[in-house]
Amino acid sequence: MFRGYTVLKCEGIRVSFGGIHALRDVNFTAEYGNITALIGPNGAGKTTLLNVISGLISPDNGHVYFLGDDITDLPTYLRGQMGIVRTFQNLEIFHNMTVLENVLTGCHRHVKYTLLDSLLKTPDYWEGERFCLEYARNALEFVGLLDKRDMPAQDLPFGSQRLLELARALVAEPTLLLLDEPAAGLNLSETENLGKIIHRIRDEKKIPIVLVEHDMGLVMRLSDRVYVLNFGEVIAQGEPKEVQNNPEVIAAYLGEEGT
Amino acid sequence: MELASYFQLLLSGITVGSIYGLTALGFTIIFNTTGIINFAQGEFVMLGGMLAVFALKGFKLGVLPSIFISVVVTTIIGAAIERITIRPVRGGAVLNLIIATIGVSIFIRGVIMFVFGKDTYGFPQFTGDIPLTFWGVAIMPQSLWVIAVTVLLLLWLFFFFKKTIFGKAMLACSHDRKASYLVGISVNKMVLASFAISALVGAIGGAILTPITLTSYDVGIMLGLKGFSACIIGGLGNPFGAAFGGIILGILESFGAGLISSAYKDAFAFFILLVLLFFRPTGLLGLSKIERV
Amino acid sequence: MSGFKKDGLSVFCFVLLLLAVPFFLTNVYYINTLTLSAIHAIIAVGLNLLMGYAGQVSLGHAAFYGIAAYTSAILTTTYGLPIPLGMVIGILLSGFIAYIIGIPTLKLKGHYLAMATLGFGVIVYIFFNETIELTGGPSGFRGVPRLALFGFTFESDLSYYYLTSLTLAFIIVLSLNLINSRIGRALKAIHTSETAAQVFGIPIAKYKLFVFVISALYAGLAGVLYVHNLSFVAPSSFGFNFSVELVTMVVLGGMARIWGSVIGAFFLTILPEFLRFFENIEIMLYGAILIVFIIFMPEGIAGSIVKIFAAWRARKSDV
Numbered sequence: 001m002f003r004g005y006t007v008l009k010c011e012g013i014r015v016s017f018g019g020i021h022a023l024r025d026v027n028f029t030a031e032y033g034n035i036t037a038l039i040g041p042n043g044a045g046k047t048t049l050l051n052v053i054s055g056l057i058s059p060d061n062g063h064v065y066f067l068g069d070d071i072t073d074l075p076t077y078l079r080g081q082m083g084i085v086r087t088f089q090n091l092e093i094f095h096n097m098t099v100l101e102n103v104l105t106g107c108h109r110h111v112k113y114t115l116l117d118s119l120l121k122t123p124d125y126w127e128g129e130r131f132c133l134e135y136a137r138n139a140l141e142f143v144g145l146l147d148k149r150d151m152p153a154q155d156l157p158f159g160s161q162r163l164l165e166l167a168r169a170l171v172a173e174p175t176l177l178l179l180d181e182p183a184a185g186l187n188l189s190e191t192e193n194l195g196k197i198i199h200r201i202r203d204e205k206k207i208p209i210v211l212v213e214h215d216m217g218l219v220m221r222l223s224d225r226v227y228v229l230n231f232g233e234v235i236a237q238g239e240p241k242e243v244q245n246n247p248e249v250i251a252a253y254l255g256e257e258g259t
Numbered sequence: 260m261e262l263a264s265y266f267q268l269l270l271s272g273i274t275v276g277s278i279y280g281l282t283a284l285g286f287t288i289i290f291n292t293t294g295i296i297n298f299a300q301g302e303f304v305m306l307g308g309m310l311a312v313f314a315l316k317g318f319k320l321g322v323l324p325s326i327f328i329s330v331v332v333t334t335i336i337g338a339a340i341e342r343i344t345i346r347p348v349r350g351g352a353v354l355n356l357i358i359a360t361i362g363v364s365i366f367i368r369g370v371i372m373f374v375f376g377k378d379t380y381g382f383p384q385f386t387g388d389i390p391l392t393f394w395g396v397a398i399m400p401q402s403l404w405v406i407a408v409t410v411l412l413l414l415w416l417f418f419f420f421k422k423t424i425f426g427k428a429m430l431a432c433s434h435d436r437k438a439s440y441l442v443g444i445s446v447n448k449m450v451l452a453s454f455a456i457s458a459l460v461g462a463i464g465g466a467i468l469t470p471i472t473l474t475s476y477d478v479g480i481m482l483g484l485k486g487f488s489a490c491i492i493g494g495l496g497n498p499f500g501a502a503f504g505g506i507i508l509g510i511l512e513s514f515g516a517g518l519i520s521s522a523y524k525d526a527f528a529f530f531i532l533l534v535l536l537f538f539r540p541t542g543l544l545g546l547s548k549i550e551r552v
Numbered sequence: 553m554s555g556f557k558k559d560g561l562s563v564f565c566f567v568l569l570l571l572a573v574p575f576f577l578t579n580v581y582y583i584n585t586l587t588l589s590a591i592h593a594i595i596a597v598g599l600n601l602l603m604g605y606a607g608q609v610s611l612g613h614a615a616f617y618g619i620a621a622y623t624s625a626i627l628t629t630t631y632g633l634p635i636p637l638g639m640v641i642g643i644l645l646s647g648f649i650a651y652i653i654g655i656p657t658l659k660l661k662g663h664y665l666a667m668a669t670l671g672f673g674v675i676v677y678i679f680f681n682e683t684i685e686l687t688g689g690p691s692g693f694r695g696v697p698r699l700a701l702f703g704f705t706f707e708s709d710l711s712y713y714y715l716t717s718l719t720l721a722f723i724i725v726l727s728l729n730l731i732n733s734r735i736g737r738a739l740k741a742i743h744t745s746e747t748a749a750q751v752f753g754i755p756i757a758k759y760k761l762f763v764f765v766i767s768a769l770y771a772g773l774a775g776v777l778y779v780h781n782l783s784f785v786a787p788s789s790f791g792f793n794f795s796v797e798l799v800t801m802v803v804l805g806g807m808a809r810i811w812g813s814v815i816g817a818f819f820l821t822i823l824p825e826f827l828r829f830f831e832n833i834e835i836m837l838y839g840a841i842l843i844v845f846i847i848f849m850p851e852g853i854a855g856s857i858v859k860i861f862a863a864w865r866a867r868k869s870d871v
Contacts, residue, residue, distance in 0.1 A: 054751060055750075056747065056750075075750075076747075076750040076751060077749075077750045077751075077753055077754055077755045077756065078753075079751075080750060080751045080752050080753035080754070081753035085751060085752065086751055088747070088748065092745040092747055092748035093745075093748075094740060094741050094744045094745060094748065095744055096740055096743065096744050096808065097737070097740055097741075097744075101737060101740075104734075104737055105734075105737045105738065105740075105741050105749075105752060106752050107734070108734055108737070108738060108752050108753050108754055109752065109753035111734050113733075113734070115730075115735060117733075118729055118730055118732075118733035118734070118735055118736075119726055119729050119730060120729075121556075121729055125733065128734070129733075132734070168752075172752055172753070
C-alpha cells in the first residue's frame, strides 16, 4: 500500500428518498495516506454518501469499491469487519457502558475467541481480553481520555464523547475511517485538539480518512483533497486551495447564506 | 357442503372480521402517529364490551346508553393511559415503551378480572335475536349491525383524516414528526388524540360484537393478537390494509374453523401471522412502512 | 476488585447461602417454594439476556418452558426413554423451535418478536390443551418419573432443592461469563445502538437469534427440572399469565443484571405464599409492577441497589 493508492471508489452513486434526489451520479475516491474532505451546504447529501459508503443505505444506482472489491451489496456489519469504520454526526456512543467498555466494543472485529472460550474462560479468552484491553488503553491515551476510562460514557462532557467515538473507531484499526462532522458542537480549543488528533491519525497510523465537516478552517488545514457537494452533485474537487477559490463553490455557500 | 353453509361461514367471517379490522385500525392510528405498537389495544375492545355490560346490569340502563357510556369511558381511559404511562417513557428506549404498553394491557385486564371475575357476560342484540333467513342462510340481525356500524365508523374516520384539520394534522405527524412540530402542530396533542381515537374505535367494536360473541376479562389478548395479524396482512401502517386485513382474517378464520377444525380456530390468526412474517412482512398488499434491521 | 473476581465472590456467597438455608428453614414446604423459585430464576436469567442485553421482549417464554417439560414427560413416561435423554431432547426442542421463530421475526423491529411470541405462546397453550391423547389435555399428564441421574434418584425434596439451586448457580456463572466477554459487549451494544454495533462488525440479527435461542434453552432446562420434580404437568402452568409473570420478574429485578433476575424470580415466586388473596390481584399486580418500574425504576431492584451503593461510595470518598 502506498500513498495515493485508491482505497475507496464510489461510481455513479444515485440515491433518492421519495421524490428527493439526495445523491445524483456521485463519483468519489479516497486514497491511502490522504485525508479526503467532503463539504457542502446543509442538505447537500454528505451524510447520505457516508451512509452509502458504510452500508447503512443502499444506493439506487452505482457501485462502491473498496480495495478493488465491489462492496455495493455488502451489509454494514461485514464492511465493519473489513475495517470500514465511522463516527456519527449525532453521536452513537453506547451509553449503557463505561468509557473503556465502549472502546473495547470497537475491538470486536480483531478478537476471535469463541462462545465456548467465553463460557469456560479459556486461555484464549484471557489472551483476547488482554489484547483488547491493551489496544483500548492505547486508543484512549491517543485521544487523551485514559484517565476517564471507568466513567459511565453518558457522564462525559460532549466534547469528550466525540473523542470517545474517535477512540472507539481507532481501536478497530480501520482500513478506512469515516468521520461525520466530528467537530460539530465543539468549541475552539476542542476543535484545535481534534484537528491535531486527526492529523496524527493520518501521519502516525496511516489510516485513510474521509472527513465530512462544516468547519472550513478545519477542512482547509487538514485535508489533502476536497470534494464539494451541492444538491447531491459533486460541483468541485481538488486540493483545498483550488476548491476554496472555485466560484461555483463560493456561490453554493453564499447561496445558502442568502436564503 | 351446500352453498348456503359457505355463505354462512363467509358472513360470520365478515362480522367478526369487521371487529378485527377496527382493532387493527386502532393499532394503525397509534402506530402511525407515534411509531409504537400499543399492546393494550385489545383491552380497549374488551373494555367496550365489559363496561357496557356493567352499565347495563349494574345501573339498569338500556343497551344503547350503556354502550355510549362504555365507549366514552374507554376513550377517556385511552387518553389517560397515554398521559400517565406512555408520555413519561416516550423518549426512551423502544423496549421500555413496549413494556409500558404491555404493563398497561396486563393491568387493565387484571383490574377487570378483579372486579368482574372470570365469567363471561353478554347483552341482548340490538334488534332482537330472531335470525333473518333467506336462501337457506340464517343471519343474526346483530351481524348486520356490526357490519353497518363498522362501515359507518370507517367512513367517519376517512372523513376525519382527510377532510378535517385535526385529522390532517395527525396524518402529518405520522409522516414527519419533526416537520409537524415545526409548523406548529402539537405533537403531544396528536399522540393523545391517537390514543383516544383508537380507544374509541376499539370500544365501539367490542361493544357491538358482544351480543354475538360474549365478552370476558380475557378476550383482549386474542383480539389484540388478531388485530395485529390483520395489520400485518394489510401492511402495517396502512389503514385500508388494516380494515381489509381484518375482514380477510375473519373470513379465513371462519372457514378454517368450519372446514378444518374449530378447536384450533384461535391458532389460525397466529399461523397466518407467522407465515406472513416469514415470507412477506410488508403485508399482502406490500403497503407497509416497516424498517428492516 | 476486578469484575471477574467480584462475580466469583458473589456466586460463592450465593451458593453458601443456598446450601445453608435448609438448616434454618426445615419445613419442607418452604424448601419446595425455594426449589420452584430457583427453577423460575433459571428462566428469568435467560429471559434477561434477551430483554436486558439484546433488548427484545418475549411474551411467550412459558411456551419454551412447557415444550421441554411436556416433551421430557411424554418421552420418559409414554415411551419409556431414559430420563437424561428425554430431558436433553426436551431442551433441544425448545431451542430449535426458538430458532425457527426467531429467524424471520428478529430481522424486524422490537414489537414483532413480542407479538410473535405472544401468538406462539397462545398456540402452544392451545396445543397442550387440545392434543389430549398425547398430553392428557386440560387435566394434565401424570406419572412422570422423578429425576434420576447416573443411578441416583432425587427422591427427597431436599435433594431436589440442592440440585436445582446448584444448577441455578451454574447457570448464573455461565451467564456472567457470557456477559463479561466480547459477546456480552456486543449484546449491550446492540441494545443501545444497533447502527453503531453494525459499524463495528457485529452481526445484529445473528446475535439476537443466538440470545433468543439461549433464553429458550434456559427455559427448557427449567422445564425439565420442573416436570421431573412435580411428576405432573398441566397446560395451565404454561399460559400467558406465566409468560407475563416471567417478564415482570425480569423488569422487577432489573434488566441487564443477572442477579436482578434471581431477585425478581425469588420475590415473585415467594410473594404468593404471603398473600392469601393473591390469585385475585395477581394479574393486576404484575401490570402495576411493570408500569411503575418501567417509569420510575427501569433499572429494577438490582440496578437501584447498585446505584445506591455507588452513590454511597462516592460520598464516602468525598469525605
